[in-house]
Amino acid sequence: MKRSGKLILVLLVVMLSSSCAGLKSVEETPPELTHIRLPMGYIPNVQYAPFYAGVEEGFFAEEGLEIEFDYSYETDGVALVGANELQFSLVSGEQVPIARAEGVPIVYVLAWYGQYPIAVIAKSEQNLKVPQDMAGKRIGLPGLFGANYVGLRALMGYAGLEEKDLILESVGFNQVEVLAADTSEVIVGYIANEPVQLAAQGYDLDVLLVSDYLDLVSNGLITNEITIAENPDLIRRMVSATLKSIQFAVENPDAAFQHCFKYIEGLEDADQEVQRQVLESSLALYQIDPYGYSSPQAWENMQKVLLDMGLMKEEINLTEAYTNEFSQ
Amino acid sequence: MKSWVESVRRIGFLLLSVVVGLILWQLFTTFSEIPSFIFPKPIEVWTKLITVIENGSLFYHTLVTLQEVIVGLALGLTAAIITGFLLAKSRLVERVLSPYIVASQSIPIVAIAPLLVIWLGPGILSKILTSALIVFFPVLVNTIVGLRSVPCELYDLMRSLQASTWQRIIKLEIPAAMPVFLGGLRIGATLAVIGAVVGEFVGADKGLGFLVNVGRGLYDTALVFVAVFTLVLLALGLYGSVVYLEKHLLSWQKRNGD
Numbered sequence: 001m002k003r004s005g006k007l008i009l010v011l012l013v014v015m016l017s018s019s020c021a022g023l024k025s026v027e028e029t030p031p032e033l034t035h036i037r038l039p040m041g042y043i044p045n046v047q048y049a050p051f052y053a054g055v056e057e058g059f060f061a062e063e064g065l066e067i068e069f070d071y072s073y074e075t076d077g078v079a080l081v082g083a084n085e086l087q088f089s090l091v092s093g094e095q096v097p098i099a100r101a102e103g104v105p106i107v108y109v110l111a112w113y114g115q116y117p118i119a120v121i122a123k124s125e126q127n128l129k130v131p132q133d134m135a136g137k138r139i140g141l142p143g144l145f146g147a148n149y150v151g152l153r154a155l156m157g158y159a160g161l162e163e164k165d166l167i168l169e170s171v172g173f174n175q176v177e178v179l180a181a182d183t184s185e186v187i188v189g190y191i192a193n194e195p196v197q198l199a200a201q202g203y204d205l206d207v208l209l210v211s212d213y214l215d216l217v218s219n220g221l222i223t224n225e226i227t228i229a230e231n232p233d234l235i236r237r238m239v240s241a242t243l244k245s246i247q248f249a250v251e252n253p254d255a256a257f258q259h260c261f262k263y264i265e266g267l268e269d270a271d272q273e274v275q276r277q278v279l280e281s282s283l284a285l286y287q288i289d290p291y292g293y294s295s296p297q298a299w300e301n302m303q304k305v306l307l308d309m310g311l312m313k314e315e316i317n318l319t320e321a322y323t324n325e326f327s328q
Numbered sequence: 329m330k331s332w333v334e335s336v337r338r339i340g341f342l343l344l345s346v347v348v349g350l351i352l353w354q355l356f357t358t359f360s361e362i363p364s365f366i367f368p369k370p371i372e373v374w375t376k377l378i379t380v381i382e383n384g385s386l387f388y389h390t391l392v393t394l395q396e397v398i399v400g401l402a403l404g405l406t407a408a409i410i411t412g413f414l415l416a417k418s419r420l421v422e423r424v425l426s427p428y429i430v431a432s433q434s435i436p437i438v439a440i441a442p443l444l445v446i447w448l449g450p451g452i453l454s455k456i457l458t459s460a461l462i463v464f465f466p467v468l469v470n471t472i473v474g475l476r477s478v479p480c481e482l483y484d485l486m487r488s489l490q491a492s493t494w495q496r497i498i499k500l501e502i503p504a505a506m507p508v509f510l511g512g513l514r515i516g517a518t519l520a521v522i523g524a525v526v527g528e529f530v531g532a533d534k535g536l537g538f539l540v541n542v543g544r545g546l547y548d549t550a551l552v553f554v555a556v557f558t559l560v561l562l563a564l565g566l567y568g569s570v571v572y573l574e575k576h577l578l579s580w581q582k583r584n585g586d
Contacts, residue, residue, distance in 0.1 A: 075544050082547075083366050102547040104365050140450070144533050145545035169450040170538075172531030177446040311546065 033066035034234065039077025039089040040069055044264040046275050047192055047282040049256040050112075054245025056259045063237035069263065074146075082106050084226045088238055092147040093217030094311075096321050097303050101312045105225040108322035110239045111295075112246065113218035114288030115211035118151025119191040121175075124204040126185050131159035131208060140171040140184030148188045151210040154305045158213045179203075192281035200274045216305065217298040217322070218285070232326070239326040243292050250283055292327030368550040373557075376550035385539075390558055392535040396452060396524040397562070400459025401517060408464050408516075409509075412471025422472075433465045437523060441530040455527030455535070462523035463516040470512025474505030510574045517566040521559060536562075 040048055051067070054060050060067050070077070077089030082104035093116070096108045122128040126137065134156070141148045156162070171178045175187040176197045187194060195207050210216065221242060223235050249256040257279050261267050267275060299318045306312045350370050357369040364372055380386040411429075415422040437458060444454040478501055486496050528537025536555045543551030 073544075075547070079365060079547065083363055098545075099365075099547050102365055103363070104547050143531065143538075143541060145541055168533065170531045170533045171450045172442050172445050174442055174446050174531070178450075181446065183446070183449050 033061065033064055034237075035066045035068065036060075036088060036238065037068045037070050037086055039072050039074070039080065039086065041074035041077060041090050041092070043071055044069070046257070046260050046264065046267070046278045047190075048263070049253075049260050049279055049282070050242070050245040050249035050286070052263045053249050053252075053256040053259045054241055056262070057245070057248060057255075059244040059248070060241040063241040065237060065241060078104060078106060078222070081222055081224050084224055087223055087227050087231075087234060089222050090219065091222050092219050093298070093302055094147060094150045094306060096217070096222060097299075097306055097316055097318070098311055100316050100321050101314075106222045107225060107228060107320070108217070108220050108222050108294060109228075109235055109325075110221040110242055110292045110327045111218065111288055112220045112242070112292075113285045115209070115285050116147075116151060116154075116214070116216040116218045117190050117192060117285050118147055118188060118210045119195060120152065120155060120186055120188055120208045120210075121179065121195050121198065122186040122206050123179065124206050126206065128186060128206040128208060131155045131213065132161070134159065134186060135161055135165045136167075137185045138167045138169055138183075139186045139188065140169045140175055140178045141188040142173050142175070143170045144168065150302075150305060150309070150311075151216075152188045153309050154214050154216060154301075155208065155210050157305060157308055192278050192285065196274060196277045196281055200271060200277070214305075215295060215298045215301055217294065217302045220294070228323075235326050239292065243327065246286055246291055250286055253279060253283060290328065292324075294322045294324055294327075365547045365549050368553060372550045373553045376548070377554045377557075380551070380554060386554065386558065389534055389536050389539050389555075390562070392452075393521075393524050393528065393537065393559070394562065396455040396459055396527070396535065397520045397566070400456045400523060401463055401520040401566075403456065404460035404463030404516065404520065405467055405513070407460065408467035408512075409471055411464075412468045413475065415468075416472045416475035429465070429468065437462050437526050438530075441526050444527070445531045450531045450533075454530075455524050455532065458527035459520045459523035462519045462526075466515045466519065467509070467512040470508050470515075471505065474508030474512075475501055477508060478504040506577055510570065510577065514567060514570045514574075517570050518563045521563040521566065525559060 038051070040051075048069075051069070055067050074089075074091055074095060077086070078091055078095050078099050080086040081089045082099060090112065091106075091108075093108070096106060099106055120128065120131070120134065120139075122137075127133060128137075139152065141152060143149065152168075156166075169178075169184055171184060171187075175184075175189045175194050178184040179187045179194075179198060180201065180203070189195070191207070191209055195205055198205055211218075221239065223238075227235060257276060260275075260279075296318070299322060303312070303315060303318060307315065354370050357364075357367055368376075377386070411425070415425060440461065441454070441458050444457055448454040448457065482500055482504065483496070486500050491499065524535070525537035525540075528535040529541065532538045536559050539555040540552050543549065543555060
């Protein structure tokens with residue numbers, strides 16, 4: 001073949017390859033999505049079914065969001081959002097006033113849970129019928145911090161009990177084990193988790209839910225003051241997608257449960273009945289009318305509990321700590 | 329006179345290095361936009377330090393951790409020395425026990441700590457045992473190596489002098505193994521602090537590890553720094569104690585060298 005012929009052939013091959021690559025790249029190019037790393041505050045769990053369903057059903061993508069689930073500690077999520085390293089995090093309600101009191105500029109923009117999920121749990125032989133029955137008992141909780149401790153102290157305050165009236169034991173996240181082994185007479189845990197696991201093992205339980213006695217601000221979505229000022233549209237999209245996801249999970253629990261399998265390693269080997277019960281218990285916590293609404297009274301109650309506990313030294317301006325602007 | 333001047337010079341350089349570090353830290357936190365709850369200024373950490381000293385909480389929590397460390401170190405050392413002696417003296421015992429000992433050390437201490445809380449309860453015992461477990465292996469290995477490094481000629485000498493077993497242990501094996509053993513003790517002393525803190529992280533209501541958790545939970549990063557620096561000082565103090573012990577127990581090495 002003459003030299004010029006070879007050159008033309010090479011050029012043709014190059015042109016053909018480029019046009020094929022161009023076609024391929026057009027097909028593969030995703031629509032422009034804003035990447036959101038979302039700290040969840042706990043390990044992959046069925047209680048996050050609305051978020052898993054939201055991603056799989058496309059609610060977040062519809063709003064131009066690509067969610068990356070991050071299972072680091074709740075306090076790390078708060079600090080990163082406060083430092084504007086991240087835009088959003090899922091947190092328990094008490095984290096917001098505590099953090100804002102220390103100058104962390106986070107703002108609660110959507111209530112995910114309508115009820116504070118902490119419960120005090122005992123085997124039925126302990127006869128734990130009212131909060132006052134906690135007096136004199138050995139109470140196991142993860143530690144003297146976090147939602148479990150705040151919930152317990154809220155219940156103690158309601159019952160007129162002080163720490164000297166009972167024996168607090170920091171047992172780490174081993175509440176199920178210590179109650180089963182009778183190392184602790186009473187434990188503090190999440191209503192959607194520990195009681196479900198213990199009931200599945202055949203224990204008869206008495207359960208006192210904090211929210212039956214006191215309305216406290218619960219788990220929700222936070223952002224920071226910088227994002228509110230500079231990118232409120234991002235918050236509106238994130239809140240909108242989250243609300244759709246929560247509503248979907250409530251109305252389609254079977255589908256929401258199925259979506260969990262992709263995100264929770266080992267779920268297929270776990271007791272499906274127990275896991276389904278965790279989801280049902282979680283769904284019951286989402287019931288707020290309307291979805292996402294934050295109650296001012298719940299915030300006042302939470303601040304009072306935290307001040308009484310000494311976790312806050314003085315009141316903060318609660319109207320700066322939360323807003324219903326994006327969820328309603 | 330010369331050694332005194334040398335000591336003063338060493339301390340002077342150390343202090344200068346610390347002061348320069350503090351100045352750089354203060355400048356960085358002052359001019360960067362990193363918020364205090366992420367990286368506090370030295371003055372904030374100092375203020376927090378004064379607060380927790382004045383209210384007694386630093387002393388209380390330090391004492392708790394120190395208690396766990398010392399008892400854990402003693403327990404780990406004792407178990408390691410006895411086991412090490414058995415393994416050093418009997419190849420059969422070594423072959424039988426080694427797989428279990430090595431396998432146990434492959435399990436991360438952060439995975440064992442919650443199990444200890446379940447089995448032993450949330451009290452101080454689980455923290456002591458966490459500390460002892462983390463100390464055990466390095467001291468065990470150094471005990472075995474130390475005992476096996478005794479030259480054969482010295483055993484021959486002891487036999488020729490008709491030394492009893494007890495005399496052989498006291499006058500030959502222990503002194504000969506001491507340098508290597510104390511090397512293991514240096515490592516063990518600092519590891520004991522880590523073990524106690526890991527135990528406190530998992531489940532405790534007192535101790536410096538608990539104080540770190542409190543600081544994190546309240547976004548009081550200055551408190552976290554105070555607790556961490558105190559842990560560092562604790563570890564340095566223990567390490568320094570072992571070095572001091574070494575100087576006295578191994579002074580015969582220097583004399584023989586002279």
